[in-house]
Amino acid sequence: SRYPNLFVVTAAPRFPHTAAEVEAAVYRELDRLAGEPPAAEELERVRKRLRTDRIRSLKSNSGLARMLAYYQSVAGDWRYLVEYDRNVETITADEIVQVAKQYFGARNRTVAILAKEDAQ
Numbered sequence: 104s105r106y107p108n109l110f111v112v113t114a115a116p117r118f119p120h121t122a123a124e125v126e127a128a129v130y131r132e133l134d135r136l137a138g139e140p141p142a143a144e145e146l147e148r149v150r151k152r153l154r155t156d157r158i159r160s161l162k163s164n165s166g167l168a169r170m171l172a173y174y175q176s177v178a179g180d181w182r183y184l185v186e187y188d189r190n191v192e193t194i195t196a197d198e199i200v201q202v203a204k205q206y207f208g209a210r211n212r213t214v215a216i217l218a219k220e221d222a223q
Contacts, residue, residue, distance in 0.1 A: 104177055105178070110206065112129055114129055122216045134207075136203040136207065137203035137208075138200070139200070140197055140200050141199060146196055153191055
């Protein structure tokens, strides 16, 4: 985004796991990302997924209009839509590690756990 923003991770525990276990697992993954670069295959899989999701969002007129408006407001030019894939291809595994170290540390976290009240 054009301005400082949030990176949101959401997760839901499946029985018999707890929210605390899921939270710890998320932290382990973020720490791993900050400590070791993703494998080339994983990076390529993510690039393909981003491209697929973007193309799917362009299937309708409203999706195209939404994407053009988004890039105009965020990137300052709707033509970024055309450059997006090229820009994503330039992101390196080392850059991902650098960003993870900079932004995913404990001092930057805000954690919210939503839970149902016990029915007692």
